[in-house]
Amino acid sequence: MTKNLKSLTAAFGFALGTVAAFAPTAAQAAGTLSADNAWVRWLPNNLPAGGYVTLKNDGDKPVDLVDVSSDAYGMVMLHQTVSNGSTQKMVMVHKATVPAHGTLAIAPGGYHLMLEQAKHKIAPGDTVNVKLHFSDGETLDTPFAVKSPAGQ
Ligand SMILES: [Cu+2]
Numbered sequence: 001m002t003k004n005l006k007s008l009t010a011a012f013g014f015a016l017g018t019v020a021a022f023a024p025t026a027a028q029a030a031g032t033l034s035a036d037n038a039w040v041r042w043l044p045n046n047l048p049a050g051g052y053v054t055l056k057n058d059g060d061k062p063v064d065l066v067d068v069s070s071d072a073y074g075m076v077m078l079h080q081t082v083s084n085g086s087t088q089k090m091v092m093v094h095k096a097t098v099p100a101h102g103t104l105a106i107a108p109g110g111y112h113l114m115l116e117q118a119k120h121k122i123a124p125g126d127t128v129n130v131k132l133h134f135s136d137g138e139t140l141d142t143p144f145a146v147k148s149p150a151g152q
Helices: 002-022
Strands: 035-040 049-057 062-068 073-084 087-092 096-100 102-106 113-117 127-134 138-146
Touching: 035 073, 035 127, 049 062, 049 096, 049 127, 087 138, 096 102, 102 113, 102 138, 113 127
Parallel strands: 035 138
Antiparallel strands: 035 049, 049 102, 049 113, 062 096, 062 127, 073 087, 073 113, 127 138
C-alpha cells in the first residue's frame, strides 16, 4: 500500500514536471493536441509570410490539420514545399497529418502556413494569433511570434 502510494506520487510529480517544462511556449488545449515553437518569418513590403509550428498529438489516433485562419491576415493557407531535383516550388495542400503519439514539424523546407494580406501593420517582435483547425474538431488558438527573415 505504502509502496503504491509512493510510485503514484512519483508518477504525478513527473507529469507535473513535464507540463511545467512545456508551459512557456506551448499552447495547451483541453484535447490531445498542442502547438509549440510557433513563429512567423516576416518579410518586408507586405510580402506573404511563412508560419511555422510544431504540433504534438498525445492521442491514440492520427489527427489532420485541415484548416488555418487568422484575424491578422486576409488569407491563410497550408502550403508544402516540394523539390524537383534542383528547383523548389510551393503547392497548396488540404491537410497535414499529426501521427498518433507523435509530432508534425511545420518547418522550413516542408510544410508552412502561407500568411497573406496582412490586415494591419505587422513587424518583427509582434505576436499574431493563428487558429489551427483539426479533423477531430479540435482547434488551437496559437500565438505566433513574428521574427525577422533571419528567424530572429
Ligand atoms: Cu507558400
